Amino acid sequence: MVTRTTVVQCHPVAESFTAAVTSAVIDAATSASTVPLLIDLYAEGFDPSQPDPVMVDEHRRRLNDTDTLILVYPTWWSAQPALLQGWVDSVWARDRTIRQQFRSIRRIVVCTTHGSPKWLNALEGESGKRTVTRYLRSRCARRCRVHWLALYGMDGMSEDDRRRHLSRIANRIQRFTAR
Amino acid sequence: MVGKLRRVVVIADDRREAVATLTEQVCDLLRKRSDEVTRISLAAFSPAMTAEERRSYESDEPIRSEEVKESATAVKQADTMIFIHPTPAQGLTAPVKGWIDRVLVPGVAFVLDDKTGRVRPALGHIGTLGLISIDDRTRIQRWVEHHNAKRVIFRALRLVCGIRTRTRAITLTTGDLADQRAVARRLKVISRW
Numbered sequence: 052m053v054t055r056t057t058v059v060q061c062h063p064v065a066e067s068f069t070a071a072v073t074s075a076v077i078d079a080a081t082s083a084s085t086v087p088l089l090i091d092l093y094a095e096g097f098d099p100s101q102p103d104p105v106m107v108d109e110h111r112r113r114l115n116d117t118d119t120l121i122l123v124y125p126t127w128w129s130a131q132p133a134l135l136q137g138w139v140d141s142v143w144a145r146d147r148t149i150r151q152q153f154r155s156i157r158r159i160v161v162c163t164t165h166g167s168p169k170w171l172n173a174l175e176g177e178s179g180k181r182t183v184t185r186y187l188r189s190r191c192a193r194r195c196r197v198h199w200l201a202l203y204g205m206d207g208m209s210e211d212d213r214r215r216h217l218s219r220i221a222n223r224i225q226r227f228t229a230r
Numbered sequence: 231m232v233g234k235l236r237r238v239v240v241i242a243d244d245r246r247e248a249v250a251t252l253t254e255q256v257c258d259l260l261r262k263r264s265d266e267v268t269r270i271s272l273a274a275f276s277p278a279m280t281a282e283e284r285r286s287y288e289s290d291e292p293i294r295s296e297e298v299k300e301s302a303t304a305v306k307q308a309d310t311m312i313f314i315h316p317t318p319a320q321g322l323t324a325p326v327k328g329w330i331d332r333v334l335v336p337g338v339a340f341v342l343d344d345k346t347g348r349v350r351p352a353l354g355h356i357g358t359l360g361l362i363s364i365d366d367r368t369r370i371q372r373w374v375e376h377h378n379a380k381r382v383i384f385r386a387l388r389l390v391c392g393i394r395t396r397t398r399a400i401t402l403t404t405g406d407l408a409d410q411r412a413v414a415r416r417l418k419v420i421s422r423w
Contacts, residue, residue, distance in 0.1 A: 062284075063279055063280055063281040063284045064281050064285060065281075067284075093278070093281075099278060099324035099325075100275075100276065100325065127279075127331050128330050128334070128382055128386045128387070129381065129382055129385070130321065130322065130327060130378065130381075130382050130386075131327075132278075132279065132331060133278055133279070133324045133325075133327040133331055134277065134278045134279075134324070134328075136321060136322060136323070136324045136327045137277060137278075137323075137324030137328075139319065139321075140318055140324060143319065144318060144319035144320075167349070171389075174389065175385045175386040175389060176381035176382075176385040176386070177381075178321060178378035178381035178382050178385075181376045181378055181381070182320065182321050182378055185320075185374060186319070186320045186375050189374070189375075206347060207347055
């Protein structure tokens with residue numbers, strides 16, 4: 052069975068660590084049985100203020116055909132960047148009367164980075180984590196699993212620590228997509 | 231005697247007539263108390279942080295555009311920050327999150343200590359953080375999904391304010407906005423902020 056994986060990336064800088072995480076994720080997810088599909092919100096020019104309805108429909112179509120969704124983004128002010136928040140608001144929510152659902156998604160993997168340590172994020176309430184575990188997950192398959200692969204305290208980390216994180220992510224993604 | 235307070239009112243989207251009316255009522259109420267009110271409308275604000283802004287985030291000049299500079303100047307002098315925020319799905323809307331990402335940068339909201347690399351709060355002058363949400367979710371939905379806008383403003387943003395900074399929140403529904411008595415009740419509460 053061919054598994055369908057969609058990777059959503061959100062970072063303005065092409066040479067950022069988030070971009071390196073995305074490359075590691077795509078390499079790890081690419082195999083004979085997996086075809087990863089990349090949605091790079093900055094590169095595609097997604098406008099959160101006035102989203103292009105054609106682009107929104109296209110993203111909904113892709114998500115309807117996805118079983119593993121991988122979100123790659125930096126956490127700013129304990130939540131998703133504004134562009135990703137706008138994408139969630141326009142692609143995942145229609146209005147109060149129509150509940151947008153993507154029942155084919157059985158697994159959500161979040162690869163995010165935090166400049167501050169874990170204890171500080173806990174104090175801040177980790178609203179970004181709640182957006183995924185409480186809101187996005189409720190719109191996916193009934194038994195959808197969420198995997199939180201976060202790097203905390205990135206500001207004080209060495210290059211070696213970051214490389215170790217990339218290989219840890221690659222190992223985990225290979226395990227998820229090989230199943 | 232309490233001096234003249236400088237209030238910053240940030241409105242996520244005042245293109246909706248009901249939200250624009252509410253914003254006007256809140257600003258009038260604050261002006262009546264002879265406070266100085268700076269109204270920041272995010273209807274035309276670009277929420278996405280640019281690559282240039284991200285690259286210069288930790289430099290001496292993280293602010294790269296005029297619209298951000300104006301907001302940053304108002305925040306640096308503010309005594310109160312009030313967000314008027316319609317909640318279409320959950321959490322903060324993109325304009326407000328984008329405003330926080332782009333305006334509350336090092337040198338405005340916090341200072342990065344060169345020696346320790348730690349974050350030091352710089353919004354100690356803010357006496358009150360207020361959030362007026364227009365949220366049509368049911369209580370159960372709010373309980374299940376959590377009020378993420380509140381979490382970002384009252385927890386993440388609160389951490390870079392002073393130890394005595396108060397947090398105040400009010401939630402209205404779209405139905406409440408059409409009901410003058412319901413709005414008047416909320417305005418009475420806001421007048422005490």
